[in-house]
Amino acid sequence: MSRAIELLIRMHSEKTPSMQRGRATLTGDVILGVLGKLQHEHPIGSDAIMWRWLNDMYAFERLQKKMEELIPADAKRKDLCKHMITLALMVFAEKPLEPQQRKLTSLWKNYSEQARRSKRLMRTWQVQINVMEKQLGGESAFKTEQLVAAIEKRKQWIVDERQWLEEYAKAQAKKSCQCPKCGGTGVTRVVDTCSGCGGSGGVMLHADGVRKHLRMAGISQVSDSVWSGELEGLFERVLMGLYWEGSEMSRKLEECLLKESNQEAGYIR
């Protein structure tokens, strides 16, 4: 993430756009001015950034519409072409799709801090259950009844905990592609490549993953000819375009802000 993007995110997360006066020389007005100018000159790039980093749904809708212009007039499956553009927009903004979510859910369920905590609890309860079950035979009817109740209670706790962890993992998997096993670093301990993500730090989506997503989303089986003739290329084109426009915009933003801050410094002197 570039410094300019960081600044942008910080500005949007604060109510008043003033940048730590005293330390930074740029005021919120100056930054907003630069943004407005760039938005006008680079509508796609600035929408790409707003969508990716600020989850701006209006930017998403504008991009979707703009990218639909790339669909050839003679495309056989225009509906799927539109869907591919949506998918490319999701992938660009690093929003996990179904195949990624499944993998991420299992990583969250097995390797997160919460998973370790849950497993510890469930192990404890299981040990208690085992001990109590051994006691069952030689006790009075009253004591046996108490033991049975205590065992049942712990069995229910385990069921509840497992379900809680499942739901937690699913919710986390929707939020980000970042691998929870290594925290996005790609390595575990000092030198080992993370087995959760294969060292990439995230659960990435490839072209065949997109196809799998289409199947899982219940969207009709895609024939090879439609896939390679219409969809695959469109997906790559849209995604590459977004990356390019987005990085251009972020470079320009950085450049303009630097220029402005040099000017401000000039005034002060």
Ligand SMILES: [Zn+2]
């Ligand atoms: Zn990892």
